[in-house]
Amino acid sequence: MANDMQNIGYNAAMSQALVEEMRRDDSIFVLGQGVATGGWFSTEKGLAAEFGADRVLDTNISEAFQAGVVAGAAIAGMKPVINMGFGDFALIAGDEIFHKLAKWRYMHGDSFPMTAVVIFPIGAMGGAGPEHSGCSEVLSMHYPGLKVVVPATAADAKGLMRAALREPNPVIFHSSQALGWTKGPVPVDDEYIVPIGKANIARAGSGATVITYGSMLPRCLQVAERLAGEGIDLEVIDLRTLVPLDWPTVLASVRRTHRALVVHEAVRTAGAGAEIAARIQEEAFYDLEAPVLRVGALDVPLPQHAALEAMCLPSVDGIAAEARKLMSL
């Protein structure tokens, strides 16, 4: 590995960007349950020791308060960061996130810069149960005023966190529970940034476009490698940002490959894939040779039992089968 790169974990990469930005900008502060002790997934490791109790605040178990404080502090010109632990908890703080953070400037006719990062780790982690495993990203997509990112690699976790901390709009930062401990090459550079709103073509191909994000990226890349042996050449797009979504990259790819498959960990019905599939058929219908297909989790609350949970989630076999079906249509 080149000496400008490091092999670190996805959560550690997020934390690295946070530490680096807190050093250069003293208006950034972090709150949440357990953050002063390092965070439950080590995302805030070392923060309290370096930045002190004023800028790293442990709260009670009180999501509405946490998110409301973030909104109020951001309106007052600070740059708050909160780790809410689980995406499912978005509903506990719904008013504060979807009304106040998303709408405050718009409804007051004011466009002042407002930085706030709400970290909502999403997805299954092997038996966390139906209220700790959900993917809530579609909620944030449905309330205009928020930006929404979902990194799928350690490098993007760092680069998107830096972008979020420099973004003059509230960002819902959906880290992936499944990827939290996975390691990958991450630039050492303390200015490394991944711009919000830019998708990444994770694998170039010509046979069909697989559009995915977050935890499903590694599975989609595995599927692409497997199907390459069968003569199917998949292009895999990692969206990285859901709002604003990089439609030019998606549509250009689909116009080249003429086939599209959307894959996400969230339940299939009314998931992000529904919007993506609808938009593709609206804008590229005459370039398509087959209907846009979708793969998502089964439409059930994710069971606590890890074996049952695994049956609900998109698998490499399941995604591969759907890709083969797409090519046969």
Next chain:
Amino acid sequence: MNNSPQSPLASPGPALLAQMYRRMAVTRHIERLMARHVREHKFSGWWHPGEGQEAAGIGATAAMAVDDYLWYQGRGCSWAIGKGMAAEPILADLLGKVTGSTRGKGAGVPHWSDRSIGVMGEGATLGSVYPLAAGSALASKIRRDGRVSLADFGDGTAARGTFHETMVHAAAWKLPLVYFCENNAYLVGTKLRDVSPTENIADYAAGYHIPGVVVDGQDAVAVYEAVTTAFARARAGEGPTLIEAKVFRRQGHYAGDPQQYRDIEAELKHYRDPLDVLGARLEDGQAAQLYAEAETEVQQAYAAAQAAAEPDASVLYQDLYHGQ
């Protein structure tokens, strides 16, 4: 820090008393105007009259510095006027004009914002004020900027989870935050006494080990003094205070409310108009003169607001994202 005509640690002097009365009179004239407006169906939003409760907003804001943070969630417009907003943007917001403080967007019900004088805006989900105000209070604590945040709310939202979640943290962290309850005894049409375990909302303060103060909400000077004390405590780093002003809701919950849930005639026997209470503290003839001046100001502002342009479709995506 203090931009009021009088030191906040003293009782209000003549200049501040006159300013308070003048601003209260402006809100009363706007109340009269809005009542007529609603009757004539010229108003598309919802108007929640604040008549009778003006001493709360006027007295409290008179004790605040210009750069203190105000998060109001009350009836009428006495909070915004009290903090220093002019009548014209207030009326233009109510009429949905581009010269309003929200440039025609109208905020919640609709409402007003002017961050340059600490009027932070208003959400329309009642009871949402608490953690937002704690957010600016926390910002002040981190920045050590000496500002205090005030959260104004009604008795009906003291049962909200966020009231208590926020107070737990504000008390534990000694945030420079003042809770200000306007207790008018009614939650829309429900009597507070039917749904509250305590007569006083201020009683909740004991659970958080902070001062709880009940004050005569018809007397702007009494309110001013209570808020001044609470702000001094907050600025000294001693944490929050819960102030409860007992106020009288002169009108219905919304303009046009038939109020079948209350015996308004019986209640009015105990009513003291906050303008009269404050006016009695002025020099002879001063109240009448200020009241007339305020009427002229409101009439001019109303004419200007009527003449202003309506927003067009070009504003629909404006302010959704910064720089857009």
